[in-house]
Amino acid sequence: MITEPQTPGSGDMSARRLPPVAQVAVASMALVIASGIYVAAHLPQGASLGPAAGLLCASGVLLLADIAVISRLRDFAWKVFFRVGGWALLAYGVIAGLLEFVFVFDHTRGSVLLVLTLSLLVFAIDIPLILAFSVARYQPVPAPGP
Amino acid sequence: MADTALTTSSMSPAAEARAAPRPQVEIVPIRGLPIVAAVLVGLISAVATNRLWALDFFHVVGGGMWTAIDLFVGFIVGPILGRLSIPARMEFSARFMPKMLILMPTLVIVTLTAGWQLARHEGFILSTHTHHGWVVASMVIVGVMAVIALGLLEPANLAVLFELKKPQPNGELIGRLMKRFIYTAGITGAMQVATLVIMTRLATT
Numbered sequence: 483m484i485t486e487p488q489t490p491g492s493g494d495m496s497a498r499r500l501p502p503v504a505q506v507a508v509a510s511m512a513l514v515i516a517s518g519i520y521v522a523a524h525l526p527q528g529a530s531l532g533p534a535a536g537l538l539c540a541s542g543v544l545l546l547a548d549i550a551v552i553s554r555l556r557d558f559a560w561k562v563f564f565r566v567g568g569w570a571l572l573a574y575g576v577i578a579g580l581l582e583f584v585f586v587f588d589h590t591r592g593s594v595l596l597v598l599t600l601s602l603l604v605f606a607i608d609i610p611l612i613l614a615f616s617v618a619r620y621q622p623v624p625a626p627g628p
Numbered sequence: 629m630a631d632t633a634l635t636t637s638s639m640s641p642a643a644e645a646r647a648a649p650r651p652q653v654e655i656v657p658i659r660g661l662p663i664v665a666a667v668l669v670g671l672i673s674a675v676a677t678n679r680l681w682a683l684d685f686f687h688v689v690g691g692g693m694w695t696a697i698d699l700f701v702g703f704i705v706g707p708i709l710g711r712l713s714i715p716a717r718m719e720f721s722a723r724f725m726p727k728m729l730i731l732m733p734t735l736v737i738v739t740l741t742a743g744w745q746l747a748r749h750e751g752f753i754l755s756t757h758t759h760h761g762w763v764v765a766s767m768v769i770v771g772v773m774a775v776i777a778l779g780l781l782e783p784a785n786l787a788v789l790f791e792l793k794k795p796q797p798n799g800e801l802i803g804r805l806m807k808r809f810i811y812t813a814g815i816t817g818a819m820q821v822a823t824l825v826i827m828t829r830l831a832t833t
Contacts, residue, residue, distance in 0.1 A: 508779035515771040616783030
């Protein structure tokens with residue numbers, strides 16, 4: 483388990499040592515954006531999807547690893563994390579949905595659409611994760627109940 | 629204002645933050661959301677009808693505002709903000725950051741969606757098109773800007789707002805996060821110059 487140096491419910495949260503969740507999520511986002519650019523640069527003919535799928539897989543692995551790391555955190559402001567993450571997920575879900583609509587509207591189909599859809603999914607989870615973690619890490623940890 | 633800055637300048641950032649009058653912080657300006665919704669509905673109808681004028685309108689207006697705001701914040705507001713006292717930064721941030729939180733993502737999605745459809749309409753996205761290289765270059769620049777803005781700038785913006793809501797905000801933390809905001813705004817501002825070069829090339833050659 484990852485432990486925090488602070489006593490729950492007190493202390494300066496800006497000095498907390500936490501795993502690099504935000505940095506890993508940013509790396510995941512960079513990979514998925516690179517994947518999207520690769521696919522978009524080869525539309526509509528479509529080049530080999532191998533590089534795009536590879537970038538997407540690497541991005542997905544980083545995201546899953548990040549979620550695993552964050553789920554093991556103790557003494558963390560989970561309430562704030564889920565509040566920020568939930569609203570951000572809603573906002574970026576709408577944005578990803580809008581982009582998906584554009585791809586479908588433009589008759590993108592098959593494996594290209596699959597890669598783009600999965601890329602949007604990873605993108606729409608990465609950003610709320612970054613935002614929620616970046617806010618929650620500086621919030622006071624509620625003291626454990628009696 | 630100058631008196632306040634002078635009298636507080638000898639204090640530590642944390643003391644300055646505590647001594648500062650507490651601004652009311654509304655993290656997401658609710659009154660702005662109907663405007664965002666109306667813009668998105670307009671964007672969807674522009675895409676669905678595939679009208680060149682509407683796509684051009686959304687791309688030019690959104691892109692112009694995005695570029696201008698990035699340049700203005702990066703090179704004018706940012707350096708000024710960096711020289712302000714912590715209480716002044718807090719007061720400015722409490723009013724400025726929430727607006728940026730809904731304005732910038734809206735401008736970005738409008739510009740990119742309309743721009744993509746416009747490029748499709750004009751044939752720029754075809755790899756055989758003479759301008760294809762410029763379009764790919766603009767995608768790469770936007771991709772880098774997205775990573776910086778979404779991965780560094782916006783989280784710092786949001787963390788500052790939440791810190792400002794605390795009964796005793798940590799002035800040192802706010803100063804550090806604001807510094808990140810200012811630097812990243814400067815980088816995206818500089819990258820917008822490259823976008824301007826590409827877009828003007830696309831429009832004139």
